[in-house]
Amino acid sequence: xxxxxxxxxxxxxxxxxxxxxxxxxxxxxxxxxxxxxxxxxxxxxxxxxxxxxxxxxxxxxxxxxxxxxxxxxxxxxxxxxxxxxxxxxxxxxxxxxxxxxxxxxxxxxxxxxxxxxxxxxxxxxxxxxxxxxxxxxxxxxxxxxxxxxxxxxxxxxxxxxxxxxxxxxxxxxxxxxxxxxxxxxxxxxxxxxxxxxxxxxxxxxxxxxxxxxxxxxxxxxxxxxxxxxxxxxxxxxxxxxxxxxxxxxxxxxxxxxxxxxxxxxxxxxxxxxxxxxxxxxxxxxxxxxxxxxxxxxxxxxxxxxxxxxxxxxxxxxxxxxxxxxxxxxxxxxxxxxxxxxxxxxxxxxxxxxxxxxxxxxxxxxxxxxxxxxxxxxxxxxxxxxxxxxxxxxxxxxxxxxxxxxxxxxxxxxxxxxxxxxxxxxxxxxxxxxxxxxxxxxxxxxxxxxxxxxxxxxxxxx
Amino acid sequence: xxxxxxxxxxxxxxxxxxxxxxxxxxxxxxxxxxxxxxxxxxxxxxxxxxxxxxxxxxxxxxxxxxxxxxxxxxxxxxxxxxxxxxxxxxxxxxxxxxxxxxxxxxxxxxxxxxxxxxxxxxxxxxxxxxxxxxxxxxxxxxxxxxxxxxxxxxxxxxxxxxxxxxxxxxxxxxxxxxxxxxxxxxxxxxxxxxxxxxxxxxxxxxxxxxxxxxxxxxxxxxxxxxxxxxxxxxxxxxxxxxxxxxxxxxxxxx
Numbered sequence: 001x002x003x004x005x006x007x008x009x010x011x012x013x014x015x016x017x018x019x020x021x022x023x024x025x026x027x028x029x030x031x032x033x034x035x036x037x038x039x040x041x042x043x044x045x046x047x048x049x050x051x052x053x054x055x056x057x058x059x060x061x062x063x064x065x066x067x068x069x070x071x072x073x074x075x076x077x078x079x080x081x082x083x084x085x086x087x088x089x090x091x092x093x094x095x096x097x098x099x100x101x102x103x104x105x106x107x108x109x110x111x112x113x114x115x116x117x118x119x120x121x122x123x124x125x126x127x128x129x130x131x132x133x134x135x136x137x138x139x140x141x142x143x144x145x146x147x148x149x150x151x152x153x154x155x156x157x158x159x160x161x162x163x164x165x166x167x168x169x170x171x172x173x174x175x176x177x178x179x180x181x182x183x184x185x186x187x188x189x190x191x192x193x194x195x196x197x198x199x200x201x202x203x204x205x206x207x208x209x210x211x212x213x214x215x216x217x218x219x220x221x222x223x224x225x226x227x228x229x230x231x232x233x234x235x236x237x238x239x240x241x242x243x244x245x246x247x248x249x250x251x252x253x254x255x256x257x258x259x260x261x262x263x264x265x266x267x268x269x270x271x272x273x274x275x276x277x278x279x280x281x282x283x284x285x286x287x288x289x290x291x292x293x294x295x296x297x298x299x300x301x302x303x304x305x306x307x308x309x310x311x312x313x314x315x316x317x318x319x320x321x322x323x324x325x326x327x328x329x330x331x332x333x334x335x336x337x338x339x340x341x342x343x344x345x346x347x348x349x350x351x352x353x354x355x356x357x358x359x360x361x362x363x364x365x366x367x368x369x370x371x372x373x374x375x376x377x378x379x380x381x382x383x384x385x386x387x388x389x390x391x392x393x394x395x396x397x398x399x400x401x402x403x404x405x406x407x408x409x410x411x412x413x414x415x416x417x418x419x420x421x422x423x424x425x426x427x428x429x430x431x432x433x434x435x436x437x438x439x440x441x442x443x444x445x446x447x448x449x450x451x452x453x454x455x456x457x458x459x460x461x
Numbered sequence: 462x463x464x465x466x467x468x469x470x471x472x473x474x475x476x477x478x479x480x481x482x483x484x485x486x487x488x489x490x491x492x493x494x495x496x497x498x499x500x501x502x503x504x505x506x507x508x509x510x511x512x513x514x515x516x517x518x519x520x521x522x523x524x525x526x527x528x529x530x531x532x533x534x535x536x537x538x539x540x541x542x543x544x545x546x547x548x549x550x551x552x553x554x555x556x557x558x559x560x561x562x563x564x565x566x567x568x569x570x571x572x573x574x575x576x577x578x579x580x581x582x583x584x585x586x587x588x589x590x591x592x593x594x595x596x597x598x599x600x601x602x603x604x605x606x607x608x609x610x611x612x613x614x615x616x617x618x619x620x621x622x623x624x625x626x627x628x629x630x631x632x633x634x635x636x637x638x639x640x641x642x643x644x645x646x647x648x649x650x651x652x653x654x655x656x657x658x659x660x661x662x663x664x665x666x667x668x669x670x671x672x673x674x675x676x677x678x679x680x681x682x683x684x685x686x687x688x689x690x691x692x693x694x695x696x697x698x699x700x701x702x703x704x705x706x707x708x709x710x711x712x713x714x715x
Contacts, residue, residue, distance in 0.1 A: 015462065046671070052591075052644025088644040089591040131593050134616045166593075173596055177603065179554040225596055229553070233475040236546070237553040237600070237689075295670070316643050316671070354463040362467040373462055411466050413473045417552065 003197060003259050005386040010281025014376035017274070017306050018353045019340050023281025026264055028213050029121025029159035030113040032080055034265050035283030035308040039340045041333035042082040042123070042268060042285050042311040043069050044294075045326045048318060052088055055097050059104050065317050065326050066105045070112045070120065072327040078334040080119035082285075082309055083109070084162075084268070092126040092149045099152030106157030123215060124158035125267070126150060128166045136166050138195055138458040150203055154210035161207050162267050164220040167195020167459070168253075171443075172222045174451045176229065176246075179238060179421065181397075181428040184246055186443040188222050189393025190436075192253040194459045197260045204261025216282070217257040218270035219250030227271070227366060232296060239421035240298075241404060241414065244365040248400035251275035252382050252393035258282060268311035271299070274372055277306055278379035285309035290333050293325070299367035302360035305353045306372055310337050362411045365404045365418065374403055390436040394429060401426040484550040491541045497523055498534045505538030505566065508558030513566040527570035528578055535566045539607055547690070553600065560607040580611035582634040584696060585627050588617035588669075589648035594641040597669055600689045601637050608693040621651040628661060634699050637692055639669035646671055653680040664705050666695055674715050684708050 010023045022035030034040065051061035066083060073081045083105065091098040102124050109120050126149040130142045137143075150161055168191035175183025196217055207214035218224070223246050230243040251272040258264070264282030266273040268291075273284035286307035289300030294313035297303075304310065312329040322328045343352040353372070360367045368374060381399040385392040401422055408414045414422070433439050444461060447454045488506055492499045497520045504512035513535070520530050542559040545551040571578055586602050588595045595617040602614045613631055615623060628636060640646055649667055656663060667677050668686040677685035682705060686692055695712055703711070 046643040049643050049646035049671075049676075052647070088642055089593075090644070131618070133618065134595075173599060176596075177554060177557045177599065179552075229596070229600070233473060234478075234549070236549050236551075239552065358463045358465060358467065359470060361464075363471045363473075411464075411468075413476045415473070415476045415479050417479070418475075 003256075005259055006255060006279050007383050007386040009279055009376070009379055009383060011278055011376070014278065014373045015350070017278060017372050017376070018349045019304060019307050020344050020349070022264070022277060022283040022308055024263070024283070026213055026283055029082075030109060030119060032082070032119040032121045034082075037344065038080070039307060039337040040080040040082055040119075040309055041078070041330060041337050042084055042309040043326055043330040043333060044084045044086060044268070044312055044314045046086070046314050046316050047088065048316060052090060055094070055100070058088075058091065058097065059101055061317065062101045063104050063108060066108045068324045069326050069330045070109060070118065072323065072330055073334060074112065074116050074118060076331055076334065078118075078338070081330065081334065082121050082123060084123040084125060084311070086125045086314065087127045087149070089127050089129065092129050092146065095145065095148040095152040098124065098126060098149050099156040102153045102158040103156040121159040122157060123160035123162055124153040125162040125164065126153065128163055130166055135453045135455060136170050136458055138167055139198070139460070147202055147206065150206045151210075154206055154212045158212060160213045160215040160265070161203055162215045162217065163199070163203070164218050164267065164269070165192075165196055165199055166221050167199070168192030169221040170454045170458075171447050171451055172225070174447070176226055176238065179242055179424075181425050182432060182443065183447065184249060185390070185394055185397065185432070186439070186447065188219065188246065188249045188253050189390050190440060190443070191459050192219065192222060193256045193389040193393070194461075196253060196256045198460070200257050200260035200262055207261075214262045216262045216264055216266035216270070217254060218267040219253050219272060220267075220269050222253075223247045223250035223272060224269055227297065228295065230366075232298070233364075236417075239418050241365045241418045241422040242425065244369050244404060245397050245400050245425050247272055247366060248369055248378050248396045249393045251378060252389065252396050255279060255382060256389065265309050268309065269313060271297075271303065271366075271370060274303075274306050274370055274375040275379045275382070278372075278376045279383055283308035285311050287311045287313040290329065290336055293329055298364040299360045299370060301356040302367050302371060304336070304340065305357045307340075310340070362407075362413070365412065365414065365422075368407055368412055369400045369403060377403065388436055390439055391434060394432065394434070398426070398429050401429065480550060484545045487545060487550060488541050491544070493533065493537050497525070498530070498537070501530060501534030501566070502538030502541065505535055505559050505563050506542055508555070508562045510562045510565045513562045514569055517566055517569055521573060527574040528576050531567055531570050531578055535563045535570070536609055539563045539609075543607055556607050557603050560603055564606065581609040582696065582700060583611045583613065583631050584635055584637060585613045585615060585624070585631060585633045586637045587615040587619040587624050589638055589640045589645045590618055590620050591645040591648070592640050592642050593617045594669070595639070597639045597689060598637070601639070601692045604689060604693050605637075605696060608696070610693070610696055621648055621655060624652050625655045625659070628656060628663060629659060633663060635664045635666055635696055637666045637686075639667065640672055641670040643671045646676060649677075649683065650680055653682050657681060664695070664699060664708060666692060674713050678709065678713065681705070685713055687714060
């Protein structure tokens with residue numbers, strides 16, 4: 001498989017990056033164009049517990065969800081919307097379920113589009129089912145089943161294909177509980193990257209076959225896991241500086257998704273997407289202040305800075321005072337987008353972008369490295385070492401350490417523990433080899449011995 | 462680009478409330494006084510598995526009993542780690558690394574002893590059927606082991622039948638299950654009703670992104686747990702005689 005690596009930045013200057021615009025807009029679904037001068041809400045949802053009992057109940061649930069969202073969009077006068085259906089396990093395992101649900105949702109969206117002209121598109125995200133018990137099984141029978149799921153949804157109405165891939169999770173889970181820098185690098189920079197290349201090569205082919213969009217992936221099982229474990233300011237499970245460095249590494253992995261054929265919009269929970277946008281110029285989806293229904297983070301405004309889609313991450317479908325949850329959160333997202341779009345139309349894009357960015361820039365080391373100017377610097381580091389998937393992740397990690405350390409002498413306040421962790425990571429990164437082959441051999445032996453569930457054959461190793 | 466001092470709208474409370482003393486300084490005053498036992502506790506605190514075995518070897522050569530060393534040396538060192546973790550002075554990787562060293566030490570002592578080491582109690586952990594998100598369960602398992610519990614980890618995507626069979630066989634003091642997907646939640650109800658049918662009234666602690674306090678309160682054995690750190694505290698409370706209602710009163714925070 002020949003992969004063309006990104007060796008230069010899509011943007012010449014970080015100041016050229018902002019919300020609602022990207023270098024390579026994506027035309028998708030029913031008259032929607034993402035990143036072409038306006039932002040759009042991406043509404044995500046989870047079915048109620050009892051809806052999972054049968055296929056019929058699930059279809060009915062998703063029809064209700066779809067109708068609720070689009071009706072509210074029309075009622076309040078929003079010009080566009082994207083719906084993302086993240087599969088529950090049974091929808092991917094039973095590939096035809098996912099296909100039938102995509103078909104049912106799309107039929108409703110087409111009706112509304114025909115009647116009101118609302119621009120819309122449907123993203124489907126199969127569950128990464130490639131796991132047997134405690135072990136990931138990335139290339140066995142479950143892989144074929146996963147591809148079958150993509151084929152079903154793509155042929156039945158899904159406009160965009162995505163996944164939150166599991167590759168590297170085996171070693172990462174071990175590493176994150178031990179603050180093992182070498183393990184972070186191996187699981188994200190090497191194993192995760194190998195997996196997404198394998199996976200997205202095939203997803204891209206399926207998308208091409210059905211004339212739909214191979215949208216994007218995320219380092220959810222690594223960088224988001226670290227972010228969630230790190231938690232808020234008073235949590236003390238892992239250091240926020242560790243989580244920041246892991247996020248920087250994760251961009252090198254997520255980039256491989258686009259090198260393997262994805263075209264965006266990147267997956268919403270990929271907080272590393274601003275780095276991806278800087279390198280690739282593809283449109284991105286982001287979560288932040290309007291995804292508090294799903295989780296808390298430390299950069300709720302900052303993530304809007306360069307978004308093209310603005311997402312709520314997920315919310316369980318049920319009634320609330322203001323309607324159903326998907327109506328309430330869809331409306332909130334769309335009002336956010338209306339504000340962003342008004343800024344674009346009135347020539348205030350950069351002012352609003354900077355206000356969003358500065359409001360969270362120094363809230364945490366994680367938000368600091370994702371401020372658009374710093375994301376751009378991390379992107380430059382990654383493309384400088386583009387041909388070596390390991391080295392580009394390592395250099396991104398080192399650069400993030402340098403940036404945080406430098407900022408801690410200014411407005412970014414770090415605790416003693418965060419400083420200590422940062423110093424430890426920096427030191428360990430320096431001590432690790434730059435030679436990919438040596439690194440991989442060493443890690444393969446080490447993690448085969450330490451991690452029961454790690455099977456190198458999952459990665460063709 | 463705007464750049465400015467954000468202190469008017471950002472407060473990093475973790476920096477503001479940070480304690481002056483380093484955890485090592487605090488621990489120094491908490492280690493056992495006996496020099497030989499102290500070295501074992503220090504090795505656990507440092508997470509140094511080799512030093513743990515060396516310390517145990519010296520202690521046993523000096524005539525100390527392996528099982529006593531578990532409680533007085535290994536567990537004592539781990540208790541200090543847990544205390545400092547609860548106080549916000551140590552972090553999860555510190556606990557994991559120390560727990561690993563302690564477990565190595567316990568295994569070593571068990572091999573050398575004819576007496577049977579009794580844990581604080583047996584606990585079964587699992588991720589519900591249809592769900593593979595297991596990092597929370599892994600954290601819970603480690604924290605429980607660090608507190609001296611014998612944990613049977615059933616893994617992820619575990620069928621209800623397997624959970625119930627494990628409870629019937631092992632008779633744990635509690636179950637701890639996690640779920641991140643809404644559609645997998647009915648598994649908790651199934652576990653609850655199957656256990657009641659078997660006349661087993663073991664508390665079922667559940668957490669994870671899809672679980673809410675209202676949901677957990679809706680079935681007879683359910684205890685909602687928002688934070689993995691609370692799970693060992695719930696187990697400790699069960700050992701002191703707390704029933705489900707009492708546990709809910711203390712640990713249901715909303």
